[in-house]
Amino acid sequence: MVRPPCCDKLNVKRGLWTAEEDAKMLAHVAKHGTGNWTAVPKKAGLQRCGKSCRLRWTNYLRPDLKHDSFTPQEEEMIIRLHAAIGSRWSIIAQQLPGRTDNDVKNYWNARLRKKLSEMGIDPVTHKPFSKILADYGNIGGLVKYGSRIGSLSRGLKNVFTLKPEQYPFTPEGMSNINSHLMTTTVPPKMESNQECFLNIMYNNDANNNHSLDLLDQLQAIRLVTEASSTCTAYQTIPAPCILDESSTSFSWCDFLLEDEYLPGDHPQAEQENAAEFSSKDLTNQTQNPNVMIPQSFQSNTEVNAGVNGMDLALQSNTGSDDQVASSSSQHSSFVETIMDGESKIFLDFPNLLEEIFYY
């Protein structure tokens, strides 16, 4: 069933708002408050769609909005949160007082995405392009022109795409991709800047005053939402790079190694993990079957619970079908597994329901 348009498009004004329209809108809200937006145009004497009125209010006229440029602190926060939860602009905006989701989204698209790209970091996965292509090469498939590499956003649209003019090699020459990108596309200086940036942005920082709890919780949200989405998403979750801020030993190199790995890449680690999962950590797994926590991660502080969960969900999701199968096998269905995992997350982070999803 095709939904009818929310308003008669022939009789509504579109485009930029005039000062007069803004004044009418403000007067209406001052008198009647917000809500029932479909009735607002008529009541306020505006030839606008109700949706347009709401948008104008929420994105521009609201008195609590900041209209100045983003601060470095806000910029950093956006990058961190984007790394944690992706393009959930409304959630990110909630952590930045006076900013709207539209502000944050525009700022990301106009500035931050480009900034990261220029540093050789994929703005969607927050991983170096060279790493993404190296991983992609490891998969073993040939890359066709126009195929996606990295940039695994929910919508799968905002992607880093190979174009013939950008990478004018033939498919037969694909074996040269990695070396080409690692030696030519990312010069030493860029790598240095990249590592410095990543250390500052994603690793522990004594001067960092952002809420670790919040970021951990957002990680947990992403775990839940990603796990609750399609099975395909299991293979496309971006790496959680902002995570381990409390760990003093965490570095970018660790991140690269701890990142989603392919079965066979680390046979020893797989064995160790398998042993751990099968024995004493069973308790943890049953508490949250989607979050399998090996000993190496459990040694961290409790505040990393969500983070660890994310890491390991990634491992199980992206690397080992066996792990997924074993965790799922404790439940009668995939859906039950997801539901149990979700319940556990919200038990662990009860304030998520009150704070993060407060609208």
Add this chain to the structure above:
DNA sequence: AAATATGTCAACCGCACGTGT
């Protein structure tokens, strides 16, 4: 000075979800 390219950001669109009937 004019043409073109690029950047910014307000606004629009379609879809999903929650709620009421």
Add this chain to the structure above:
DNA sequence: AACACGTGCGGTTGACATATT
């Protein structure tokens, strides 16, 4: 259960401003 409606969200567009050629 099915539908209508209101609302919110994320992706995209397009107008305008600014920079570059």
